[in-house]
Amino acid sequence: MAKKKFLKKLIISLLTIIVLTGGLVFGYGLYYINKVSEHEPVKDFKIKKPVNVLLLGVDIGDPNNKNTSHKRSDTMMLVRFDPVNNKVFMLSIPRDTRVKINGEYKKINFAHSIGGIGLAIETVENLLDLTIDYYFEVDYEGFRQAIDSIGGVDVIIPRDMNYDSHDIKIHFKKGEKVHLNGELAEKFVRWRKNNDGTGYAMGDLGRISTQQEFLKLILDKLKTPSGIIRIPSLIKTVATYSKTNISPKAMIYYTYKMLTLDKNSIENQILKGEAKYISGISYFVYDGEDAFLSNFRNPNKNVQLVILNSTKVNGLAKRYKEKLIHQGFIEIETGNYESKLENSEIRANDKYIAEEIKGILNFGDIKVLDDGQNSKVVIILGQDAVK
Secondary structure: OHHHHHHHHHHHHHHHHHHHHHHHHHHHHHHHHHHHOOOOOOEOOOOOOOEEEEEEEEOOOOOOOOOHHHOOEEEEEEEEEEOOOOEEEEEEOOOOEEEEEOOEEEEOOHHHHHHHHHHHHHHHHHHHOOOOOEEEEEEHHHHHHHHHHOOOEEEEOOOOEEEEOOOOEEEEOOOOEEEEOHHHHHHHHHOOEOOOOOEOOOOHHHHHHHHHHHHHHHHHHHOOHHHHOOHHHHHHHHHHHEEEOEOHHHHHHHHHHHHHOOHHHEEEEEOOEEEEEEOOEEEEEEOOOOHHHHHHOOHHHHOEEEEEEOOOOOOHHHHHHHHHHOOOOOEEEEEEOOOOOOOOEEEEOOHHHHHHHHHHHOOOEEEEOOOOOOOOEEEEEOHHHOO
16 A cells, blocks of 8 residues: 555656656747747746736627737736745736726726736736736636636536526536536636626625635646646647736746645735725725735835945945845945955845845845844845955
């Protein structure tokens, strides 16, 4: 029995290595690098730097118009990936969120149809006071194809769903275990209400919660042996049907990291606010007070730095102060250190901040301290800083 368990683990490990290194690098790298160049230029990334990614699911729009910039966003989610602390934060933004677009109040899902991905990003950044590094956009067809490429997902239907319209018919029975292919998955995540008007108690917020849970099921599926071997197919499909400015190298890295995270490392919420009727129009109004958003913002402006020069080179601390100012650090003191060091040191309570500073400087030994409330980061410049 022990031998069988060992062999099973070995096989799964080998499959993981083969697929994630070979399948991802060749299947995605070669195929995707050609596809992504058809859209906007890709952006470089730093593995040690947390990034914000705006995920957009756009509606059908005009079926005869392949230009997705004229489509409204049906689903909008902001994802923060922190590679140092191995954390992922997901914030869903209701499509009826009230925002100003070109000086007029509108629902946030109109931003994409008015100004494409650029205006959608700008609108979210202005609303939430943060910076978006990347975007990832897919329409319903791409969603269906992606689900089919991983072999579908099993779901326990949470409630009766019966809705009919000219473009979609949705019929699921509460408690049933259903294997959702791409077409059925689209119906499951799009459902809002029944023909008789009953639906989620929280309206669109209920639908968002269902979408978040479905996303978790997808990640769980991809971590199984049967899911792992389908990753190259998924990547090829995503490259065909999506628009993004994420580079192939970054996408491979993020895909791998997401699949190695446990459930406790992923936190998701819906933007705080309330539904209101304003001038006869139903909006979701963001209340401007959401502590969860602190996970998405650049913390550098609140970090206090002290740069001490242990070398005989005059002005060295000032030189690195200027470099760190350009990276968003504001409160920086400089001075001299009482003894000489060969190797620079970065002393901090926060591992992430220390890792980020080391990534900027490209040198320094990290020393994680436990100084209680002392938030200052001390950088002692040694001989390795003399360049």
